[in-house]
Amino acid sequence: MAVPATKKPLLLSFLGFGFFVLVASAGSFYESFDITWGDGRADIYESGQLLTCTLDKVSGSGFQSKREYLYGKIDMKLKLVAGNSAGTVTAYYLSSKGATWDEIDFEFLGNLTGQPYTIHTNVFTGGKGDREMQFRLWFDPTAGFHTYTVHWNPLNIIFLVDGIPIRVFKNNEKNGVAYPTSQPMKIYSSLWEADDWATQGGRVKTDWSNAPFRAHYRNFDDKSSCSRTSNLTWVTCDGNKNSWMWTTLNDRQIGQMNWVQKEFMIYNYCTDYKRFPQGFAKECYL
Structure with a gap:
């Protein structure tokens, strides 16, 4: 795929890092992830095809x-x-390390039986977040598996649910808005208790008689990505060959996102005058 002339500066910047390789590692959780905490409360089953976290x-x-x-x-x-699931949070996100980290968040905030989950999204750049958007879902996310996607490229970050975009954070560096372009991120997920804020602002607490709580994971897919397994890996990811590197929303997807935001968005940092009385973030006006 030929890269349009307007995108070549981004491509040159991207290739300048020189240590990322295009990978195709959809498959076993054993191959793709390490269980890092929980003292046995997270485990992998079905020959690597299912992972569960327990709280x-x-x-x-x-x-x-x-x-x-x-x-x-x-x-x-x-x-x-x-x-x-009141008081529980299932977090699924990408993050770099250090005091000025970048991060792209999905967090799923539990609720009382019969009440809808809240999807909490956020983007951090240089250690600064405060870019929360929250949504309800148009289905029961506990009744079956659904696909949650982060599509991050030099042009934008797209949050998708079952292939439907719910939010876009555009690269507006030319307008003075920070964007994650240089810090490699790992994928993290956890199930944890946060009943001081997770459900109805902390008004509803965790009912431990319902424990243990479990979240389930399947079908991890990072085939369209550039990654490394070690700081010693120095190979180039060729953005010229990968259309996902330059994907933005088409007209149909923009319509889908507008529908989601009209019908299911419950919080937008770009409209919270009480929280930001001095004015909204610069990207809110772009």
């Missing part, structure tokens, strides 16, 4: 990717905690 009153649990990513289309199927 009880003693501890939650979590895992992280073996690879680091600098741009990619990352898919994961999740089935969230069923029943009364």
Whole structure:
């Protein structure tokens, strides 16, 4: 695929890092992730095809990717905690390290039985976040597996649910808005207790009689991505050959996102005058 002339400066910047390789590692959780905490509360089953995280009153649990990513289309199927999940958070995100880290967040905030989950999204650049958008879902995320996607490239970050875009964070560096372009990120996920804020602002607490709580994961797919397994890896990812590197929303997808934001968005940092009385972030006006 030929890269349009307007995109070549981004491509040159991207290739300048020179240490990322295009990978295709959809498949086993054993190959792609390490369980990092929980003292046995997270585990892998079905010959590597299913991973579960568990939360009880003693501890939650979590895992992280073996690879680091600098741009990619990352898919994961999740089935969230069923029943009364109030006070629980299932986090699924990409993050770099250090005091000025970058981060791209999906967080799923539990609720009382019969009440809808909240999807909490955020983008951090240089250690600064405060870019929250929250949504309800148009289905029961505990009844089956659904695909949650982060599509991160030099042009934009697209959050998708079952292939439907719910949010876009555009690269507006030319307008003075920071954008994650240089810090490699790992994928992290965890199930943990946060009943001081997770459900209805902390008004509803965790009912531990429902424990243990479990979240399930399947079908991880990072085939469309550039990544490395080690800081010693110095190979180039060729953006000229990969259309996902230059993907933005088409007209149909813009219509889908507008529908989601009209019908299911419950919080937008770009409209919260009470929280930001001095004015909204610069990207809110672009």
